[in-house]
Amino acid sequence: MGILEKIFGGSAKKEVNRISKIVEKINALEPLVSKLSDSEIKEKTNQLKERIRAGETTNDVLPEAFALAREAGKRVSGERLFDVQLIGAVALHEGKITEMKTGEGKTLTAVPAVYLNALSGKGVHVVTVNDYLSRRDAAWMGAIYYFLGLSTACINHDISYLYQPTKDSSDESVLIEGVLPAEKQLENLKIISRNEAYLADVTYGTNNEFGFDYLRDNMAPSLDRMVQRPLHFAIVDEVDSILIDEARTPLIISAPDSESTKMYDQFARLVPRLKENEDYNVDEKMKSVMITAEGIAKMEKWLGIGNIYESGKVSYVHHLEQALKANIIFKKDRDYVVKDGEVIIVDDFTGRLMPGRRYSEGLHQAIEAKEGVKVQKESRTLASITFQNYFRMYEKLAGMTGTAVTSAEEFFRVYKLEVVQVPTHRPMIRKDLPDVVYKTELGKFQAIVKKIKELNLTGQPVLVGTIAIEKSEQLSKFLEKEGIRHEVLNAKNHQREAQIIALAGQRGSVTIATNMAGRGTDIKLGEGVKELGGLYIIGTERHEARRIDDQLRGRSGRQGDPGITQFYISLEDELMRRFGGEKLKNLMDKLGLPEDQPIENKIISRSIESAQGRIEGFNFDIRKHVLEYDDVLNKQREVIYKKRKDILTKNQLKSEIEEMIVDEAENIVAAGTFEMDENAWNTEELAEEVKALTGTTIEGLHRKLLEIKMAKNYANSAEKKAEMVNQISQFLKTRYLAREKEFGPSLMREVERAIYLRTLDSFWMDHLDEIDYLRDSIGLQGYGQRDPLIEYKRQAFGLFQKLLANINETVIKGLFSVRLNFSASESDEKAKNLQYSGGEESGQFEALNGATDGNQVSSKKEEKVQPIVNQDKIGRNDPCPCGSGKKYKKCCGK
The missing domain is CATH 1.10.3060.10 (Helical scaffold and wing domains of SecA)
Structure with missing residues (x-):
């Protein structure tokens, strides 16, 4: 029996059928609950709390609580939860992961599960991928919880909020289609202390902030400086991004060290003089570089030292290895950008810039030296924890995502989380076309531009997904030559992200987006676009994780809309190059195939699937390896x-x-x-x-x-x-x-x-x-x-x-x-110099000493x-x- 069969108890349908019977009980209460007045609904919350205090379980009161939550959502937001959303909510309450397709309403789906578990008074954490989404969801869903009689808070990196409706929010004149607009919702967030935010019934925040607050609490000089309560229940939005993509990145609070930065500049000058395949060898599959005996001899000569590996010369080895990685493995405008005299990391999975985050173990300093910007001092670790060990401390954990099944085995083995596939409310009619493969990257880009030109003539909107900033800019230049108007969304212009994504489904729009930038925001189709076939998605390269490809496809075909997706691939793409693409390319050269002729071959398609499977397995092994070692430190x-x-x-x-x-x-x-x-x-x-x-x-x-x-x-x-x-x-x-x-x-x-x-x-x-x-x-x-x-x-x-x-x-x-x-203030003075590492949004120091700047964030790549x-x-x-x-x-x- 396979792992998916174990997880789904034979089949996903069987699990959905089981939960559907619970949904029937919820639906049976709807006529009764719909007759209650607003004040009676709020009073019902108090009654449910009292029943739980008296000994009833959350399962005992689930049908009534879910029926109340659905009615509150309908009255406050104008949206009634569909039965499939209630299926997802029940799965969340049961401590499972719900896989729901894009546009199916994951944010609203969480409300019944959050409401039910908040009745115990122990607090519920809703975890988002960035501060913007935590604010948005706290303001949006906070209105529903407020209606039900619960308090809602939000923690951001430097400030905390409590949902508290203003007078305007009750004024019907500001409503649009019966719903309060987003900018008005944000006005309902009142600034509060971190401690107050954690005392709320529901607390929204990023994975980084929850993790950093845990570490800060365990550095606090007194009880009144601690903010978190015991970790009761968490629902993780975009759970695959947080519990898998970020799992290898430890959260680190550190302080500046006194070591000199001169050696980084010295090695940055010397390492580029080394020659590939003579002084060092590169393993693209492992993303590693190994220096040869010849290379070591050259470095020893240039440095004027004897044996570099002798005791007492460890720092030379350390600087050499980091300089090699910085100069050979890490590429500008792919892994990082240089902006305003700083090296800023680009997130592998979202393509977003992560200001404040830093690679650890001196790698970031080595990149700074390579790029000729000011080299920042290294730091000493004061506290650290991996997301794997942090989230496993919750009494109950659940998650939501559009793509979980391909990682179901890892969720089950690491977190003991089962995956439930929730059916779509309307049938999926999107067409996912087979991959088109080209011999060279140039041929691939020419074909993509040709296709965009064809679609642009009809007015069908196109979203093009790339895996790196340099690729998006390269494609943009091709489109400019053809005179095709388009928008580019990458880490360099992320400020306009929401605006660009909002217009991506309009007639005639062409949008180039790095990876999954804009995730969390639905692309709504403009007038007449459905008749043209919906949003056309073009993937310019396969990602090493199938989930990321599925997420790109998922931007189209939301809630039964039409759509088309297709990936354009070349044998020069990184994934193909790392896993045998060169051999296939040599074969095509012998056959004399032109660059712009597509190749349709089952062997190539299987090679791509096999390569992705191998990389996913390799990355899983790395995460498992990190966890095995961190478990020792965790105890x-x-x-x-x-x-x-x-x-x-x-x-x-x-x-x-x-x-x-x-x-x-x-x-x-x-x-x-x-x-x-x-x-x-x-x-x-x-x-x-x-x-x-x-x-x-x-x-x-x-x-x-x-x-x-x-x-x-x-x-x-x-x-x-x-x-x-x-x-x-x-x-x-x-x-x-x-x-x-x-x-x-x-x-x-x-x-x-x-x-x-x-x-x-x-x-x-x-x-x-x-x-x-x-x-x-x-x-x-x-x-x-x-x-x-x-x-x-x-x-x-x-x-x-x-x-x-x-x-x-x-x-x-x-x-x-x-x-x-x-001095009693000594710890406060030291606190001002603390730095934070890990994750997409850098955490900041508020619980111990108020907001502060200068965070240092480090990410341990697969090194x-x-x-x-x-x-x-x-x-x-x-x-x-x-x-x-x-x-x-x-x-x-x-």
Whole structure:
């Protein structure tokens, strides 16, 4: 049985039939609900809330709640939910993904599921792909929730809103066809605090903002700075984009590092002098570049150094690899643009510019050096999480998209989300024509221009989809030569996106759009366009993911409209080139086929499908790989964040501090008595360790430890060690009580909290750096016949144990040495320099310190593991590897 059969329980129709029976119950209540007054509907909401509080489940009240939501939607927006939309809403409530075609009303479909789950009072999050859509949907749907008696909020990167209707919104004179226009709806959004936004029954926002707020909450210096409630239920719009396309991109909050940027400029000058196939080799399938022995020898000569891979020269390897990627793999106007002296990333899937987002691990700096713009400083990670692990924390998760089935296996395996295909309200009559294949790219573009010219003469609107800015501009020049008026929608002119998309279905319009720019906005057909055959879609290249091709097709044929789609492909396209297109092209050359003659061949069509399938599988493996590694860090993150929450929520930490004291005493004794021979135990060293912790005289303690060492009345060494631990613990506890007496119990509790929190945050940041280095170097373990993942887990566990030990030691030492001279505003000052990484919209810092600028966002593309030699970090309390018998921190680690 295949994975789709497992997910759909035999067939999609069977699942739809099951849900249809629930819809029948909802429909049966419609006559009754339609007779209720507006105030009675609002009162029904209170009654449903009370029933849920009394013990009924959301499933118990589902038919009535959905019937109320449908009636509210009809009265407020003038739109009545179709039965197929209710099928989608039930699937969302059940924690599934609904696949609904473009134009079928996904936004309204979510309303019943959101309303029902918000009745519990735990809050519902509706996740969108950008700030504009979150504002639009909060204003649009907020009116329905307000009518039902629920509050609706929206979080954007630098501001939060609450839906609160103005007087104008009740004035019928401003209504258009009975509905409030969009610009008026936005006037109903009142600015509120982030905390208030999360206390609303329904909160709209982007995936980035929800994720960044989670990370910021776990960096907050006090409970009143935390904004999110426990993660209850989320509905993710465009779920394939967020949970799959963005899954490899970790959200990162970082701070500027002090490292110099000079080496990036140096390598940017040297790397272009290297020659392909001699000094380095490019693997287009893997999007990677590997330097050869000859290339390494040249670089070593130019840099004036010996072996570049020697210990201590790791930074040279790092800069070389990033410079190679920047100069050879990453292309201007495809992967990024240079605008106003900045390198700005272009989103692979939407074609949108992403200002503020930055590639990580020095790659962005290497591209800046390549393009001759100012190189920004690298940053240190303060907190990070992948979307995969963030969204799996929700008690219940659901999603909506027009294209989910091709990724159903991944949704099920990673998120345990089933996919339900919702039938269209009206039959789909769009014609999807077979691909037309040309030998060269020039021949393909000539054929596309010819076709556009033909269609333009009849007035049939055309939307042309390209995969990169450079391709859209190239095609635009061809059309200009032919005198064909057209609009170009790409990342360089995204400000006019809504306007251009709105006119794309008008008679005679020709629109070139990079990838899926304008997603989320329907293209409505102009007068007389249906008779011409509807919107004609031309795809200029196949995307590596079939979903993206399907999304382009989905721009046409909405709600039963006519439409035609066709892809024009050349054997020089990137997808074909990466997967055998060159061989086919050589065959066509031998046959003497002209450039502009289309090739119709089943082998080529199968090659395209096979290439897409292989790339999708390859990308799935990468995402699964990222998740396997991030799961290790995720477990550690959970432990640290729980400790942090305990620090902020517990009235006192005295019992934890006393446990730390015992643990530290055990560490001290273990490090000083590791020799089998008791005579080799250095009691003076043990006492000195205690002195270093407390800053007090230790003669009395030293005498007691020496007496234990020399005593004959202990059964074995273990008993002696246990008594030493007891003596040191008692000494430290006495000193701890003396400090409490010095400060007073109340102030001591605050001191404990402040020191523990700062110590934990500082060491966690260092630990994230160490984990990054471990990830970068762990691939080399494969050469030693070791499983890199198992080795990573083993070494990461060791690093985590050292982290916990270092936190304990530093907290104890801090309590004994603190002089209460720290500034309460210090954390606020540091907060101003925080930077954010990951996703399409850069998150900003509001929850901790108000809105701020200068976000740094980094995206980890599919990059091969960097060959940085891993050296196990020696713990400060570990025996020094030089063999002196002393602790590392007292010997070579000074």
